[in-house]
Amino acid sequence: MSGNMNIFDVAGRAMSAQMVRLNTTASNLANARTDYSSKDEAFRAMRPVFRSVMDENMATIDVEKVVQTDAEPQKRHDPTNPLADDEGYVWEAAVDETAELIDMLETARNYQNNVQVMQTAKSLILETVRNK
Numbered sequence: 001m002s003g004n005m006n007i008f009d010v011a012g013r014a015m016s017a018q019m020v021r022l023n024t025t026a027s028n029l030a031n032a033r034t035d036y037s038s039k040d041e042a043f044r045a046m047r048p049v050f051r052s053v054m055d056e057n058m059a060t061i062d063v064e065k066v067v068q069t070d071a072e073p074q075k076r077h078d079p080t081n082p083l084a085d086d087e088g089y090v091w092e093a094a095v096d097e098t099a100e101l102i103d104m105l106e107t108a109r110n111y112q113n114n115v116q117v118m119q120t121a122k123s124l125i126l127e128t129v130r131n132k
Contacts, residue, residue: 007121010060011114013053018111020063021048025104032095035076037083042073043093045100069094
C-alpha cells in the first residue's frame with residue numbers, strides 16, 4: 001500500500017467493505033425462494049472474501065473477491081410449476097434466509113461502528129483545534 005493511512009482511511013475502507021457485504025446479502029435475499037429447472041442453474045448464495053491491508057502501524061480490510069458458497073440447492077416436488085422437470089421437480093435457490101438476515105444485521109452494526117469511529121475522530125480533531 002502506498003502512502004500512510006489515517007483513521008479516516010481505515011474506517012472508510014472498512015465501511016466500503018461492509019457495503020459490498022451488505023449488497024451481496026441483499027442479492028442473496030433477492031434470489032431466495034426462486035425456482036430453477038435444474039440444479040446447475042439454481043442460484044447459490046454469494047459471500048465476500050476479505051483481506052487485511054497493512055500500512056506501517058494501521059490495519060484495515062478490503063474485499064478481495066466475491067465467491068459462491070458451497071450450499072446445495074434443494075429439490076422440491078412441484079408438478080404444477082412451469083419449470084418442473086418430467087418428474088415434477090424444481091430446484092430452489094441455495095439461500096438460507098435466516099442466516100442472510102443475521103448477516104445483514106451484523107453488517108449494519110459493523111458499518112455503524114465505523115461511522116462512530118469517524119465521528120469520534122472528527123470530534124477529537126475539532127476539539128484539539130478549538131483548544132489551541
